[in-house]
Amino acid sequence: MARRILHVDYSLCIGCETCQSVCEFIHHGKPHIRIYYTESGLPIPINCRHCEKAPCMNVCPSNAIYKDTDGAVIIDPKKCIGCLMCLAVCPFGAPSYEARLKVVTKCDMCADRRRVGLEPACSEMCPAEAIFFGRPEEVEDEIRRRTAEKIARERISSTVMESIGRIL
Amino acid sequence: MKGMRFAFLCREKPEPTGKKVAIIGAGPAGLSAAGYLVCHGHEVHVYDKLPEPGGLMLFGIPEFRIPIYRVRKGYEELENVFEVKFFPKTKVAFGNGEEEGDEFVENIVNFNELVEKYDAVLIATGTWESWMPNIEGIELDGVYPALDYLFKIKSAKLGHMSWDKVPPIDGKRVMVVGAGHTAVDAAMESLLLGAEKVYMSYRRTIREAPAGAYEINLLKQRGVKWLELTVPVRIIGEHGKVIAIELQKCKLGEPDESGRRRPIPIEGSNFQIDVDYVVFAVGQRPTPPFAEDVGIAVDKKGRIVVDSRHMTSREGVFAAGDVVIGPSKVGRAVLDGLLAAESMHMWLLGR
Known part of the structure; x- marks a missing residue:
C-alpha cells in the first residue's frame, strides 16, 4: 500500500481543541494529540509525526516499534518493556507512558479505523481543516490550495485597509 | 475540499434500532451527538432556530478561522448519507423571551410536546444571550x-x-x-x-x-x-x-x-x-429551550444541571455543550456532545 501521511499545519490551527476531543473520546480519556499553549499564547497541537527515519524505532531495545503499510509508526504493547527510550529520543515528545497497561503508547494514525476504511479521527473532524491525511502528493496539493486562499485573503484585507473599498 | 465528519465513527448507516432521538441545537455539541447516534442506528431529528445547521461555527466564528464548506459539507453528509432530519428556523421553547439569533425563527415547537414525541431528547442550545x-x-x-x-x-x-x-x-x-x-x-x-x-x-x-x-x-x-x-x-x-x-x-x-x-x-x-x-464582548449566558419550570434544574448561572450520564433532572432528557458547561471552545462542546450521545445510547438500549 502507498505511504500515507498525517500532517498538522500549525498555521491553520485555530486552537479549538476538536482534534484532542475526538482523540480523547475514541481512546477513552487519553488523547494522543494535545494542544499546548505557548508563552506567546499560540495554541500548538503536538502529536506523533510518524517520521520516515523514526528515532524511536532505531532506539527501541525490544524492537517493539514498527511501521505499518501506510507508514504509521506503531508501538506493539506486547513487546514494549516501558523503558521510555522512545520518549527520550522523540523530537516531539510524543510517546506517552500508560500507567494502567505499564507500556508506552502513542498515536497509531488510527490503525483500527484505517482497517475499516475510515481516516484518523482528528483529521476527519478538524473544523479548520488544519490536519491532513492521505498520500503525500494529495496532502501537499491541499495545503498549497489553502495557502493560496490565505494569500488571496491577505491581499483583499490589505486592499480594504488602504480604504479602496469593501471587497466581500 | 472535505467536510467535517460528524459521523466519524462509521462510514454508513447501520441497522436501525427503532429509537427516535431529538436534538435541540445544531452546533458542535448537537452535530457531534447526532453523528454518534446515527452511527449506532438511532433515528435523529435536529431542531435549530437558525436557517442552517452549524451553530456558532457558521454564524459566529469568522470564515478565516473555520471555512464555511467544512461545516456545510459536514452537515450535508449527516443529512444525505445518515438521513438525519433537520428542522431549521425552528425554535424549541417553553415560555422563552427573545435572545440573539432569533431573526430567522418561523416555527415554534413546545418543549414539553417535543419531549413526549421522542424516546430521548438532547438539549444543546448553547449560550445565545449576551451580557x-x-x-x-x-x-x-x-x-x-x-x-x-x-x-x-x-x-x-x-x-x-x-x-x-x-x-x-x-x-x-x-x-x-x-x-x-x-x-x-x-x-x-x-x-x-x-x-x-x-x-x-x-x-x-x-x-x-x-x-x-x-x-x-x-x-x-x-x-x-x-x-x-x-x-x-x-x-x-x-x-x-x-x-x-x-x-x-x-x-x-x-x-x-x-x-x-x-x-x-x-x-x-x-x-x-x-x-x-x-x-x-463581555460574556454569554446559557439559553436553554425553556424559561419556565419544565422539571429541569439549572444552576445560578443558568446552566443546565446534569448527572454523570449527562441526564438532566428529567428522565430521558439529556444536555450537552455550552448550555451545560458555559461558553467554551468548539472542541469542548464536541467532546461533551459525544459523551452525552454515548450515554444516551446506553440508556436507550438499557430500557
Whole structure:
C-alpha cells in the first residue's frame, strides 16, 4: 500500500481543541494529540509525526516499534518493556507512558479505523481543516490550495485597509 | 475540499434500532451527538432556530478561522448519507423571551410536546444571550452585543440576510469591549470590512486577555488600538446614535475569586473617544429551550444541571455543550456532545 501521511499545519490551527476531543473520546480519556499553549499564547497541537527515519524505532531495545503499510509508526504493547527510550529520543515528545497497561503508547494514525476504511479521527473532524491525511502528493496539493486562499485573503484585507473599498 | 465528519465513527448507516432521538441545537455539541447516534442506528431529528445547521461555527466564528464548506459539507453528509432530519428556523421553547439569533425563527415547537414525541431528547442550545453592562447610553443605536454583530455579518456572508440589515462598517470607528475570542473576532471582522479605526478596551492587561497575547498582538499589528486597563463608564449619543464612549482607567489590585487581579477604577482618569459603534464582548449566558419550570434544574448561572450520564433532572432528557458547561471552545462542546450521545445510547438500549 502507498505511504500515507498525517500532517498538522500549525498555521491553520485555530486552537479549538476538536482534534484532542475526538482523540480523547475514541481512546477513552487519553488523547494522543494535545494542544499546548505557548508563552506567546499560540495554541500548538503536538502529536506523533510518524517520521520516515523514526528515532524511536532505531532506539527501541525490544524492537517493539514498527511501521505499518501506510507508514504509521506503531508501538506493539506486547513487546514494549516501558523503558521510555522512545520518549527520550522523540523530537516531539510524543510517546506517552500508560500507567494502567505499564507500556508506552502513542498515536497509531488510527490503525483500527484505517482497517475499516475510515481516516484518523482528528483529521476527519478538524473544523479548520488544519490536519491532513492521505498520500503525500494529495496532502501537499491541499495545503498549497489553502495557502493560496490565505494569500488571496491577505491581499483583499490589505486592499480594504488602504480604504479602496469593501471587497466581500 | 472535505467536510467535517460528524459521523466519524462509521462510514454508513447501520441497522436501525427503532429509537427516535431529538436534538435541540445544531452546533458542535448537537452535530457531534447526532453523528454518534446515527452511527449506532438511532433515528435523529435536529431542531435549530437558525436557517442552517452549524451553530456558532457558521454564524459566529469568522470564515478565516473555520471555512464555511467544512461545516456545510459536514452537515450535508449527516443529512444525505445518515438521513438525519433537520428542522431549521425552528425554535424549541417553553415560555422563552427573545435572545440573539432569533431573526430567522418561523416555527415554534413546545418543549414539553417535543419531549413526549421522542424516546430521548438532547438539549444543546448553547449560550445565545449576551451580557450587557448597565451603563448610561447602552440603549443607543450603534451599541451591539458582539454575538449579534458577528451573527449579522456571517448571516449576510452565508446568504441568509441582505447586507443592508448589517451595520455598515466601511469607514466607521468601532470600539470593541472585551478581550476574549469573541472580542478578537469582532475586531478582526471590523478590520476586514473596512472599519476606519478599531479600538479594543479591556479592564485588565494583555497578560490576562482570555484570547491570549498572540491574538491581541496580531490585532495590534493590524492597526487595532489596544486600550488595556480601561473600562467603559458611559456611551455618549446624539439623536439616539452613538457618537463617543467614555472610558475610565484602571489599575490591578489583589486577585479575585477567579485568581486574576481585580481591576480598580482610578478616580478622575476618565477620557472620551469618538466612535460610531460600541460592541460588547463581555460574556454569554446559557439559553436553554425553556424559561419556565419544565422539571429541569439549572444552576445560578443558568446552566443546565446534569448527572454523570449527562441526564438532566428529567428522565430521558439529556444536555450537552455550552448550555451545560458555559461558553467554551468548539472542541469542548464536541467532546461533551459525544459523551452525552454515548450515554444516551446506553440508556436507550438499557430500557
